[in-house]
Amino acid sequence: MKIDLSQFRQMFLQESTEHVASMEARLLELRASPDDVELLNGIFRSAHSIKGGAGSFGLNSLVRFTHALEDMLDRLRSLEMQATEEVIGILLQSVDMLHGLLASEADREMPAEAAALLARIDALLTSRSPESEDRQAATAHGGEGLPPTQPRADDVAIYRIEFRPDPEMFASGANPIVLLRNLAQLGTVSSCELHSGDLPALRELDPARCYLSWTIELVSIRPVEELREVFEFVEHLAEIVIARLDTRLDTRPDRFTNQNAGQSMDHPEPAAEDKAPHGAAPAEVAAASIALARQASPGKAAGAKKNAEGGESSAGSGSIRVPIDKVDRLIDLVGELVIAHVMTAQMVEDFEPSLLPRLRESVAAMERNTRELHERVMAVRMLPVGTVFQRYTRTVYDIAQSTGKRIRLEMSGEETEIDKSMLEMLGDPLTHLIRNAADHGVESPEVRAAAGKPAEGLIQLRAFHRSGKVVLEIADDGAGIDPERVRAKAVERGLIAADAQLTDPQLRMLIFEPGFSTRDAISDLSGRGVGMDVVKRNIQQLSGTVSVQSAKGQGSKVTIELPLTLAILEGLLVRVGDRTLVLPLLAVIETVPLRHNQIVRIASQGEVVVIREESIPLLRLRRYLGLALEGTDADEPGGHFAGNAADNRRLAVIVEAGERKIGLVVDELLGQQQVVVKSLERHLRKVDGLMGATILGDGRVAPIVDVAGIAALNLFAFQTPTNVFRQDKASVQPVPADSTQTRERGGSAHELV
Amino acid sequence: MRKVLIVDDSVSMRQMVSFTLRQGGFEVIEAEHGQDALNKLQGTAVDLMITDLNMPVMDGIALIQNARKLPAMKTKPILMLTTEGLASKKEQGKAAGATGWIVKPFDPDKLLLTIARVLP
Numbered sequence: 001m002k003i004d005l006s007q008f009r010q011m012f013l014q015e016s017t018e019h020v021a022s023m024e025a026r027l028l029e030l031r032a033s034p035d036d037v038e039l040l041n042g043i044f045r046s047a048h049s050i051k052g053g054a055g056s057f058g059l060n061s062l063v064r065f066t067h068a069l070e071d072m073l074d075r076l077r078s079l080e081m082q083a084t085e086e087v088i089g090i091l092l093q094s095v096d097m098l099h100g101l102l103a104s105e106a107d108r109e110m111p112a113e114a115a116a117l118l119a120r121i122d123a124l125l126t127s128r129s130p131e132s133e134d135r136q137a138a139t140a141h142g143g144e145g146l147p148p149t150q151p152r153a154d155d156v157a158i159y160r161i162e163f164r165p166d167p168e169m170f171a172s173g174a175n176p177i178v179l180l181r182n183l184a185q186l187g188t189v190s191s192c193e194l195h196s197g198d199l200p201a202l203r204e205l206d207p208a209r210c211y212l213s214w215t216i217e218l219v220s221i222r223p224v225e226e227l228r229e230v231f232e233f234v235e236h237l238a239e240i241v242i243a244r245l246d247t248r249l250d251t252r253p254d255r256f257t258n259q260n261a262g263q264s265m266d267h268p269e270p271a272a273e274d275k276a277p278h279g280a281a282p283a284e285v286a287a288a289s290i291a292l293a294r295q296a297s298p299g300k301a302a303g304a305k306k307n308a309e310g311g312e313s314s315a316g317s318g319s320i321r322v323p324i325d326k327v328d329r330l331i332d333l334v335g336e337l338v339i340a341h342v343m344t345a346q347m348v349e350d351f352e353p354s355l356l357p358r359l360r361e362s363v364a365a366m367e368r369n370t371r372e373l374h375e376r377v378m379a380v381r382m383l384p385v386g387t388v389f390q391r392y393t394r395t396v397y398d399i400a401q402s403t404g405k406r407i408r409l410e411m412s413g414e415e416t417e418i419d420k421s422m423l424e425m426l427g428d429p430l431t432h433l434i435r436n437a438a439d440h441g442v443e444s445p446e447v448r449a450a451a452g453k454p455a456e457g458l459i460q461l462r463a464f465h466r467s468g469k470v471v472l473e474i475a476d477d478g479a480g481i482d483p484e485r486v487r488a489k490a491v492e493r494g495l496i497a498a499d500a501q502l503t504d505p506q507l508r509m510l511i512f513e514p515g516f517s518t519r520d521a522i523s524d525l526s527g528r529g530v531g532m533d534v535v536k537r538n539i540q541q542l543s544g545t546v547s548v549q550s551a552k553g554q555g556s557k558v559t560i561e562l563p564l565t566l567a568i569l570e571g572l573l574v575r576v577g578d579r580t581l582v583l584p585l586l587a588v589i590e591t592v593p594l595r596h597n598q599i600v601r602i603a604s605q606g607e608v609v610v611i612r613e614e615s616i617p618l619l620r621l622r623r624y625l626g627l628a629l630e631g632t633d634a635d636e637p638g639g640h641f642a643g644n645a646a647d648n649r650r651l652a653v654i655v656e657a658g659e660r661k662i663g664l665v666v667d668e669l670l671g672q673q674q675v676v677v678k679s680l681e682r683h684l685r686k687v688d689g690l691m692g693a694t695i696l697g698d699g700r701v702a703p704i705v706d707v708a709g710i711a712a713l714n715l716f717a718f719q720t721p722t723n724v725f726r727q728d729k730a731s732v733q734p735v736p737a738d739s740t741q742t743r744e745r746g747g748s749a750h751e752l753v
Numbered sequence: 754m755r756k757v758l759i760v761d762d763s764v765s766m767r768q769m770v771s772f773t774l775r776q777g778g779f780e781v782i783e784a785e786h787g788q789d790a791l792n793k794l795q796g797t798a799v800d801l802m803i804t805d806l807n808m809p810v811m812d813g814i815a816l817i818q819n820a821r822k823l824p825a826m827k828t829k830p831i832l833m834l835t836t837e838g839l840a841s842k843k844e845q846g847k848a849a850g851a852t853g854w855i856v857k858p859f860d861p862d863k864l865l866l867t868i869a870r871v872l873p
């Protein structure tokens with residue numbers, strides 16, 4: 001039987017990514033204490049672990065790269081070499097490269113950048129290696145070999161070596177593997193291809209004959225003569241062709257700036273949201289529901305696993321590492337559950353009234369087990385936010401380096417746990433906010449000194465729990481957000497009227513509006529085409545909220561509030577037509593009975609309900625989700641939208657998404673319960689306005705309304721905050737039901753998106 | 754510790770080579786000529802043999818040919834000590850199955866480097 005290790009590959013990649021993160025953190029520490037052997041040992045161990053694993057999965061580029069790193073780190077930890085800024089810089093670039101190699105899972109091909117970086121490491125090692133000097137001296141003594149000058153990094157060459165040993169090679173005591181080893185010592189093997197086509201069937205194989213040949217690509221600073229010398233003893237026993245592939249590698253350091261590396265690693269797909277399909281027809285909800293119902297049928301372990309990843313699982317990787325004791329406890333619980341089930345079944349089988357108390361007891365035990373199992377399974381998905389925080393030390397370091405600022409990053413609450421799928425989606429928004437803080441927030445040392453602040457800027461990244469939510473704060477002590485500059489820009493961008501009456505906090509919230517980010521005002525570092533609106537959208541996708549506080553001259557603080565988990569939520573069950581829908585309770589502010597005379601229609605814009613003198617846009621879920629199949633016209637004569645007598649039996653559930661309020665029209669409240677979020681089948685298009693669905697106790701499927709998604713749909717033109725602000729002055733007028741200006745919105749809402 | 758058999762009729766050369774090899778961390782066995790070496794190879798397994806070519810009783814070429822017939826030495830590295838001028842001897846040695854060569858005059862560093870090139 002063939003032993004297949006590929007199942008461990010994902011685990012290895014994940015583990016390695018953690019190693020890379022820890023190497024990076026330690027390297028940054030190393031700057032302060034360059035001869036801390038413990039730190040160097042730690043970095044070395046990480047490189048070594050990655051190398052070991054990479055070999056098992058045939059990730060050869062990774063093996064070679066980590067091997068070179070090991071050489072360098074070994075030199076450093078034996079203090080033969082100094083961890084100068086240059087050396088640490090190269091190591092940091094190497095860490096980036098490792099990250100990239102891990103992400104691409106490169107099998108054999110070594111990217112040119114990696115090969116070039118390796119050559120630089122090699123050059124660095126060679127130029128400082130006492131051993132290489134010995135070697136040169138020895139060769140010189142022997143009257144052959146390379147001239148006694150120090151090799152230079154820009155003499156890097158890529159050689160291709162064809163090595164076809166004679167079948168009789170072994171008879172002279174020569175060992176091809178030894179030759180390959182010697183060759184590899186002259187540089188870095190970027191690829192090594194084994195040709196085994198001549199290998200005969202086992203029964204015809206003569207172990208004394210060599211059937212194999214190799215094609216090797218070597219990145220080296222050595223002259224070709226030295227490569228030939230490796231094969232000196234076997235020239236008559238092998239066919240050896242050495243060709244130089246490159247002309248000359250461009251190894252100027254600016255090709256490897258951290259900035260470039262960061263760009264390719266951190267933002268593999270900028271603004272992926274823009275590519276997400278919009279406008280799935282409401283009719284697909286029904287199809288999705290059917291698919292879900294099928295999925296929910298018993299015995300579909302694979303489907304259940306996928307669902308456990310939550311609605312947005314496609315954004316994250318598919319594995320999770322769980323401490324063994326957590327798993328053991330889960331297994332114990334399942335065991336207890338099975339026993340309780342068997343006992344219960346037995347009692348039901350032989351039931352007699354005297355057994356009733358024991359039956360109750362055993363059902364109660366099952367219930368306890370189920371609840372505990374549920375809680376513990378949910379806990380498995382929780383990871384400390386520190387795993388994401390780690391990388392920001394580097395982000396801040398890079399920005400400080402390139403801008404000449406001095407910035408300290410303080411982190412707290414790294415142990416705060418959050419759902420894995422959310423954690424993965426938090427990376428990009430947080431990166432953006434940290435970059436913003438470092439790049440725009442913190443001032444240059446001169447400006448800070450002039451303002452009487454310490455020269456070193458401070459960015460604080462905090463995580464903590466507050467009333468059932470996870471709160472993340474990114475605070476800086478920089479220049480703050482100037483409301484007047486925001487106003488000027490917002491007016492310029494046409495986001496608000498020039499004379500709009502807005503408070504400073506309202507003005508600051510405008511930075512989250514689409515179209516606010518100004519490319520010209522934003523430097524290369526935090527630019528990248530990702531604006532604060534994307535940050536906000538990302539957070540909203542996680543059912544979270546984002547807000548900003550700032551004081552001019554004193555700094556800014558962005559606060560993100562997130563639910564603990566996406567996979568389970570406290571839901572409000574409502575009836576719409578004959579359907580049951582779930583609204584996330586977190587988003588619900590209140591429920592009010594509708595009075596048709598409170599409903600106001602606004603030309604070309606839709607309906608609003610006026611509650612306590614506040615105009616709140618209304619969305620008829622029944623119409624939006626395509627559930628108005630029966631009795632619609634009777635209920636809503638003529639205008640499709642008109643507030644009418646039938647509305648008096650209905651309710652408006654007022655929900656909040658960010659700073660927007662929307663009234664969702666429902667027929668009845670059914671109750672409140674925790675629901676498990678299941679994703680809609682992947683082959684169906686994502687339905688705007690739904691975040692998933694859940695299976696109710698009676699087996700029916702209930703779609704879960706995505707409040708943030710609905711708010712983002714722009715169904716209501718007046719709902720953008722700028723317009724909400726303007727609305728203070730705009731007059732709200734009732735419109736006749738038969739007005740030609742009234743457009744049918746419900747069915748065609750998507751066309752407007 | 755890896756074991757090397759050094760075969761040379763010159764005592765001084767043997768001692769020099771032996772000393773260098775011991776400094777290099779090898780265990781050394783010495784033989785005076787080809788036949789002596791073959792006898793020693795019967796009872797002891799070695800990792801490497803270094804042999805002079807011009808020797809009494811049995812010369813280096815014959816030694817290499819015979820050693821290659823011993824199962825234990827079939828694929829072991831064998832280095833010959835040659836002098837620059839004797840290209841034909843070198844060719845004979847290669848044909849007999851020598852793995853490589855060390856050119857005299859004897860240089861300790863060069864010896865160790867060459868050994869490192871052929872030992873697994």
